[in-house]
Amino acid sequence: xxxxxxxxxxxxxxxxxxxxxxxxxxxxxxxxxxxxxxxxxxxxxxxxxxxxxxxxxxxxxxxxxxxxxxxxxxxxxxxxxxxxxxxxxxxxxxxxxxxxxxxxxxxxxxxxxxxxxxxxxxxxxxxxxxxxxxxxxxxxxxxxxxxxx
Numbered sequence: 207x208x209x210x211x212x213x214x215x216x217x218x219x220x221x222x223x224x225x226x227x228x229x230x231x232x233x234x235x236x237x238x239x240x241x242x243x244x245x246x247x248x249x250x251x252x253x254x255x256x257x258x259x260x261x262x263x264x265x266x267x268x269x270x271x272x273x274x275x276x277x278x279x280x281x282x283x284x285x286x287x288x289x290x291x292x293x294x295x296x297x298x299x300x301x302x303x304x305x306x307x308x309x310x311x312x313x314x315x316x317x318x319x320x321x322x323x324x325x326x327x328x329x330x331x332x333x334x335x336x337x338x339x340x341x342x343x344x345x346x347x348x349x350x351x352x353x354x355x
Contacts, residue, residue: 217310221259222246223299224315225276225291229253232273238311245315252277261305269298280319288320296329303331 222234222245230252234245250256252273255266272294280286296314303312312331316323 217308219309220246220311220313221249221302221306222313222315223295223302225273225280225295225317225319227277227281230270230273230277232269235310259306259309261302265298265301265305268301272298276317280317288316288322292316292320296331299329299331303333307333 216238218238220236220238220240222236223232224234224245225232228251231248231250232252233250233256234247235249235258236244236246240246249258250269252270255261255270272291276291280291292314299312299314306312314329314331316327
């Protein structure tokens with residue numbers, strides 16, 4: 207298990223927050239040095255929460271509500287409120303970064319199901335003390351699934 211107190215250097219892992227279908231997967235882990243488009247292995251879902259990092263029960267519950275909303279309402283729904291969904295996902299990602307600290311980088315990625323997913327597709331989440339753009343930086347890279355869930 208990783209925790210913020212375990213590391214005081216540049217993180218060697220990246221957690222990607224990205225909603226997906228199936229069993230409510232929402233977090234993926236890979237080595238920070240891996241510059242491929244793959245998001246890594248799934249480390250958190252609706253049923254188990256996030257098992258590889260120590261995060262608060264409240265944050266796990268809030269992620270569960272967020273991913274459940276996606277699984278219930280997003281597929282083939284032209285009226286799905288993507289903007290508010292992403293705002294909530296970024297907010298949850300910021301809270302996650304606060305809790306994991308230097309143990310991992312945190313990246314928020316829009317799911318492919320969003321018709322506008324290629325616009326500001328990725329948002330890096332920074333610690334409050336290092337926020338170049340209030341904790342956000344959009345990048346154009348497109349992660350792909352690792353095939354591991």
